[in-house]
Amino acid sequence: MAEQEEQTVTELDAPVDEHSRTERAVALARLLHHECTNLLQLYKERETFLMDHTPDSGRIVSLSPDSEEPSTEEKVQLLHSALRQCLGLLHCVIQKEEEEWGELECDYETMKKSVRVRLEHLLHSTKDLSKARNLEVTPDHRCTEETDGAGGAFGLKMWTYRVLLELIHWADHAVQTLHVLHSEGEGAEEI
Numbered sequence: 001m002a003e004q005e006e007q008t009v010t011e012l013d014a015p016v017d018e019h020s021r022t023e024r025a026v027a028l029a030r031l032l033h034h035e036c037t038n039l040l041q042l043y044k045e046r047e048t049f050l051m052d053h054t055p056d057s058g059r060i061v062s063l064s065p066d067s068e069e070p071s072t073e074e075k076v077q078l079l080h081s082a083l084r085q086c087l088g089l090l091h092c093v094i095q096k097e098e099e100e101w102g103e104l105e106c107d108y109e110t111m112k113k114s115v116r117v118r119l120e121h122l123l124h125s126t127k128d129l130s131k132a133r134n135l136e137v138t139p140d141h142r143c144t145e146e147t148d149g150a151g152g153a154f155g156l157k158m159w160t161y162r163v164l165l166e167l168i169h170w171a172d173h174a175v176q177t178l179h180v181l182h183s184e185g186e187g188a189e190e191i
Contacts, residue, residue, distance in 0.1 A: 022182035025125040029178050032118045033171035039115050040164045042108040047157055055162040061085040061170060072181050073131055079177045080126040080135050082170050087119050088141020089163045095143055096156055115167065122174060129181065 044050050063078045070078065094112060103109070123137040 019182070019185050021125070021129060022178060022185050025122070025129055026175065026178045026182050028118065028122050028125055029171060029174035032115065032122055033168065033175055035111060035115050035118055036164065036167040036171045039108070039111045040161075040168060042111055043161065043164055046106070046108050047161075050157075050161055053158065053161075055158050055165065059169070060089065060162060060166045072177075072184055075177050076126055076130050076181060077132055077135065079170075079174055080123065080130060081140070083119060083123050083126060083174065084136060084138070084140035086167055086170050087116070087123060088139035088143070089166065090116050090119065091139045092141055092143035093160050093163050097160065100153060100156055119167075126174075126178075129178075 061082050063082055065074060065078055067074070090112070094116070120137070127133070127135045127137055
């Protein structure tokens with residue numbers, strides 16, 4: 001029994017190769033995308049009026065690469081920056097909703113917290129995969145802007161909807177970018 005325990009600890013302590021890290025990051029991004037999609041669905045179920053409203057289609061988080069055709073490494077760094085902004089927006093949604101309605105006990109609230117934790121893990125993963133190790137993993141947002149449109153509760157609800165759509169967009173972008181990084185790593189291993 002002690003031998004088995006010791007073996008398990010040793011396996012967990014073993015260094016993880018780059019290929020496994022990218023594979024895990026892709027899986028984490030897919031899970032985040034799935035959870036963000038579920039979070040939006042729970043939000044729509046809670047806020048039934050959204051079936052009749054569509055928020056502005058413009059991006060809240062936008063990035064401009066330094067070059068026209070950034071390398072995969074630069075794309076991972078840009079992705080990391082976008083995810084930091086998304087985490088800041090999610091923190092802001094949590095804060096503003098708690099100020100407006102208090103802390104509620106429901107599936108939406110549980111999923112929102114799960115998405116926050118998953119997004120934090122993905123930020124750590126993208127930092128580890130980047131050669132620029134000085135990347136921040138804290139939220140990149142001050143939560144000072146006004147919510148969309150008319151303001152008040154309706155404005156907050158529409159702004160929250162836009163933020164949730166933004167999370168889905170960047171989670172999907174993470175899946176694509178990290179998949180390319182993983183595929184490039186597989187090609188390097190075969191050589």
